[in-house]
Amino acid sequence: MTWAPPSSGQVLIRVRTAGAGFPDLMMTSGQFPLLGAPPFGLGEEAAGEVVAAAPGSRFSPGDQVTGITGFLEGWGGYAEYAYIRENSAIRIPRGMTDEEAGGFPIGFRTAYAGLVERAPVHSGQTLLILGAAGSSGAAALQLGKALGATVIAVAGSQEKLEFCAGLGADHVLNHRTDDLTARIAEITGGRGVDLIYDPVGGDTAATAVKSLARNGRIAMIGLASGAPVKIDSMDMLLRNYSAVGVLAVPNDDPDAETAVWDRLADLAQKGAITTPVGQVYGFDEVPRMIGEQSAPAAGKSVVRVSS
Structure with a gap:
């Protein structure tokens, strides 16, 4: 598969898991306030392996990361590959499962x-x-x-x-x-x-x-x-x-935003916070997942995109 190199501030990952939730239902029903008319990329967050990074990035190919996708630009997480925001990403903490990683960021x-x-x-x-x-x-x-x-x-x-x-x-x-x-x-x-x-x-x-x-x-x-x-x-x-x-947009200061993510990663590493994984869906079940977000079961819904 061919893909465009990531732009500055982006990292391209091969997706293993992607977090799901009520915003997916809002997007598909045309009610998400930050997006206009479709098409756009579903999946606000994703975890996987870095396959490409822009020059000067703090990430390198092979790094295992989780972060917020470029869904506002059409690059959502329900895909084999996804671009994520470098300043809204972390290396997956030790001991965190793929499902926990995919549902952690948002x-x-x-x-x-x-x-x-x-x-x-x-x-x-x-x-x-x-x-x-x-x-x-x-x-x-x-x-x-x-x-x-x-x-x-x-x-x-x-x-x-x-x-x-x-x-x-x-x-x-x-x-x-x-x-x-x-x-x-x-x-x-x-x-x-x-x-x-x-x-x-x-x-x-x-x-x-x-x-x-x-x-x-x-x-x-x-x-x-x-x-x-x-x-x-x-x-x-x-x-x-x-x-x-409250709208969780990145800080204007990239260093300040990185510090937020570092603190969250530290809390996760210490076991103070963990993704409360609920229903895990296969990639072919994304339509059913979206339909169930109006009355989801307890916990964080996660989509397993690949092994």
């Missing part, structure tokens, strides 16, 4: 953007995570624990609550059967939570906002419910809380 880079860069959570604070059994929420759950927060995980089934507890959540709540407001008040002694990590939006997020402590924040990550959370600006004023938008 969830943890988004969690880092939310919990460190945009709405920092500090040791001793209380973090409420919506959709905590999903790929984004489960990554934030682990990173929040690594940062020293007390984590309240919210999910929609007993299986998913058990999944969250297994990842280290301090408390688990079922948004379908629990009175979230009452249970959060009970857990926090009436104080409320310091930060809400919200990949869900909709009514569940609107209910959670009622439990924000004074000077609390809601980090708006996504809209898995189909709509972002509606924020009442007068309520925000009177209760003195903030809403923060």
Whole structure:
């Protein structure tokens, strides 16, 4: 097979695994806000072996890497070969499986953007995570624990609550059967939570906002419910809380972005964070995978592209 040499800032890999998720469904239905009309490349993240790198790259052919693909330019991860962003990539940490590597970049880079860069959570604070059994929420759950927060995980089934507890959540709540407001008040002694990590939006997020402590924040990550959370600006004023938008785009300073990835790789190497692998699909099952992302099972969906 022939391919164009990678441009500066790109690395070309032979793909073994690629992370999957709700954005794939948004892209194929024409609802992904960063992309126009198709065609475009599905698969935001991928792991595999470097086959070519631009001159001056910190990677070399033969390196085993995982990173964010050039999906915005049409080079997605569901392919034999994919271009990935050099500054959004790391060498695969020792002991990380292919499936864990393929599903690592997006969830943890988004969690880092939310919990460190945009709405920092500090040791001793209380973090409420919506959709905590999903790929984004489960990554934030682990990173929040690594940062020293007390984590309240919210999910929609007993299986998913058990999944969250297994990842280290301090408390688990079922948004379908629990009175979230009452249970959060009970857990926090009436104080409320310091930060809400919200990949869900909709009514569940609107209910959670009622439990924000004074000077609390809601980090708006996504809209898995189909709509972002509606924020009442007068309520925000009177209760003195903030809403923060989170889009995990690379830092303008390449060295700063590399430092983020180095920190995530170090946490993974130490076992503080790990990809919460859920369903693993074969490459021929990508259409079925996309269809199932509206109501995925617990954990991070991953596509096995090649052996």
